[in-house]
Amino acid sequence: MAENDKTATLTFDGKDIELPVHSPTVGPDVLDIGKLYGQGGVFTFDPGFTSTAACASTITYIDGEKGELLHRGYPIDQLAEKSHYLEVCYLLLYGELPTADQLEDFENRVTSHTMLHEQMQFFFRGFRRDAHPMAIMVGVVGAMSAFYHDSTDISDPWQREVASIRLVAKMPTIAAWAYKYHIGQPFVYPRNDLDYASNFLRMCFAVPAEDYEVNPILSRAMDRIFTLHADHEQNASTSTVRLASSSGANPFACIAAGIACLWGPAHGGANQAALEMLREIGTPDRIPEFIERAKDKDDPFRLMGFGHRVYKNFDPRAKVMKQSADEVLELLGIDNNPTLQVAKELEEIATHDDYFVEKKLYPNVDFYSGIILDAMGFPTSMFTPIFALARTVGWISQWKEQLSDPAHKIGRPRQLYTGATFRDYVEVENR
Numbered sequence: 430m431a432e433n434d435k436t437a438t439l440t441f442d443g444k445d446i447e448l449p450v451h452s453p454t455v456g457p458d459v460l461d462i463g464k465l466y467g468q469g470g471v472f473t474f475d476p477g478f479t480s481t482a483a484c485a486s487t488i489t490y491i492d493g494e495k496g497e498l499l500h501r502g503y504p505i506d507q508l509a510e511k512s513h514y515l516e517v518c519y520l521l522l523y524g525e526l527p528t529a530d531q532l533e534d535f536e537n538r539v540t541s542h543t544m545l546h547e548q549m550q551f552f553f554r555g556f557r558r559d560a561h562p563m564a565i566m567v568g569v570v571g572a573m574s575a576f577y578h579d580s581t582d583i584s585d586p587w588q589r590e591v592a593s594i595r596l597v598a599k600m601p602t603i604a605a606w607a608y609k610y611h612i613g614q615p616f617v618y619p620r621n622d623l624d625y626a627s628n629f630l631r632m633c634f635a636v637p638a639e640d641y642e643v644n645p646i647l648s649r650a651m652d653r654i655f656t657l658h659a660d661h662e663q664n665a666s667t668s669t670v671r672l673a674s675s676s677g678a679n680p681f682a683c684i685a686a687g688i689a690c691l692w693g694p695a696h697g698g699a700n701q702a703a704l705e706m707l708r709e710i711g712t713p714d715r716i717p718e719f720i721e722r723a724k725d726k727d728d729p730f731r732l733m734g735f736g737h738r739v740y741k742n743f744d745p746r747a748k749v750m751k752q753s754a755d756e757v758l759e760l761l762g763i764d765n766n767p768t769l770q771v772a773k774e775l776e777e778i779a780t781h782d783d784y785f786v787e788k789k790l791y792p793n794v795d796f797y798s799g800i801i802l803d804a805m806g807f808p809t810s811m812f813t814p815i816f817a818l819a820r821t822v823g824w825i826s827q828w829k830e831q832l833s834d835p836a837h838k839i840g841r842p843r844q845l846y847t848g849a850t851f852r853d854y855v856e857v858e859n860r
């Protein structure tokens with residue numbers, strides 16, 4: 430964190446309180462209010478953390494006004510075009526792009542951890558068949574703490590490293606098995622001669638009765654979806670992982686907490702909700718009706734896949750995703766897909782509508798990802814598990830960074846209490 434000579438002065442109750450100011454490498458300055466309560470006896474109030482930095486980080490930077498996303502300084506569109514998911518995982522985890530040898534070693538380490546402890550399949554089998562795959566993932570990832578005792582000691586850097594590799598390596602197997610269980614098919618074991626995305630597609634779509642050939646264009650599109658979701662600085666699920674970890678909880682418990690948070694429709698669940706909305710709209714002539722509903726203050730309906738807390742411009746991931754959707758649908762010969770037509774027309778209408786323009790609501794990453802996943806054959810219930818799989822490396826990178834920060838302490842927000850003041854207990858017969 431860069432020190433500078435700037436300070437800010439807050440005057441409260443006739444007293445001046447000097448606040449240090451930290452300058453980031455890029456982005457707005459940050460007022461350090463850590464000593465505010467000690468010096469001034471006041472708290473700050475910022476529900477939803479709209480103006481509050483909860484930590485210092487070197488991993489990901491977003492410029493919401495420009496619509497820019499950088500991982501360790503590299504823009505997401507370059508990474509999506511020129512790199513691939515495991516290389517981006519290395520970049521996020523270790524801070525630099527790997528050399529050829531480092532990449533080979535990392536890929537080998539990930540590949541050698543793809544299998545799950547055989548006993549873990551009984552956890553899957555304990556769920557109802559109609560369980561949502563996200564429910565299974567929260568349970569199974571949390572249960573990893575009961576299986577991998579040799580990587581739960583967070584004070585040991587080697588155990589932290591093994592836990593990180595295990596989570597990146599096993600998450601595709603867990604997501605694929607949640608899917609297989611959900612549709613009543615046998616589990617397919619990982620194959621280590623396949624790349625990360627191809628292996629995941631095979632575990633989802635192969636059956637013992639016949640061979641499954643992975644289409645390289647679909648595998649590239651899958652890899653790109655993973656890459657575009659790998660990290661997104663201090664979003665709700667990442668902050669959840671950091672808060673869980675701040676108490677010293679083990680890595681598997683922390684990632685299970687992140688998966689639970691990601692599930693909500695305002696966050697990772699939006700890709701499922703967006704496709705369901707596009708299907709409900711059905712045909713372009715019904716778009717105006719839904720636009721009007723989204724603008725109506727008395728209607729809770731929102732355009733899913735639109736808007737973002739940080740981006741006040743196009744989400745750069747959505748641009749790449751849209752191009753990918755075109756490629757995949759053309760390859761599969763379904764480029765006249767009615768859902769894609771509705772999506773394109775909805776984007777066109779909404780991005781020229783005063784309401785959306787004034788509020789700076791643009792399509793986000795979830796707007797087009799569902800269309801690609803649907804075309805690949807995934808049911809909507811698998812969209813958020815795929816997001817969780819891909820985001821795992823971001824959660825782990827942030828978790829590792831937090832633990833290696835000497836300044837880290839338990840997260841404990843304060844509150845603006847608005848309840849009853851002190852009152853004496855009243856016996857039940859006197860109420």
Ligand code: CMC
Nearest residue numbers: 695696697699723731732733734735736737738788793795
């Ligand atoms: N449709 C219609 N109106 C919207 C939308 C939308 N999708 N999003 C925000 N607004 C309006 C909202 O009603 C509010 O209006 P007003 O100022 O008149 O009250 C204004 O825009 C600001 O909204 P907000 O809820 O205060 O903004 P936020 O930063 O708290 O919420 C958001 C961000 C992503 C939760 C929200 O835009 C939303 O609910 N979008 C739909 C769900 C979605 O696509 N989520 C995926 C986010 S990207 C993937 C991820 O990071 O997980």
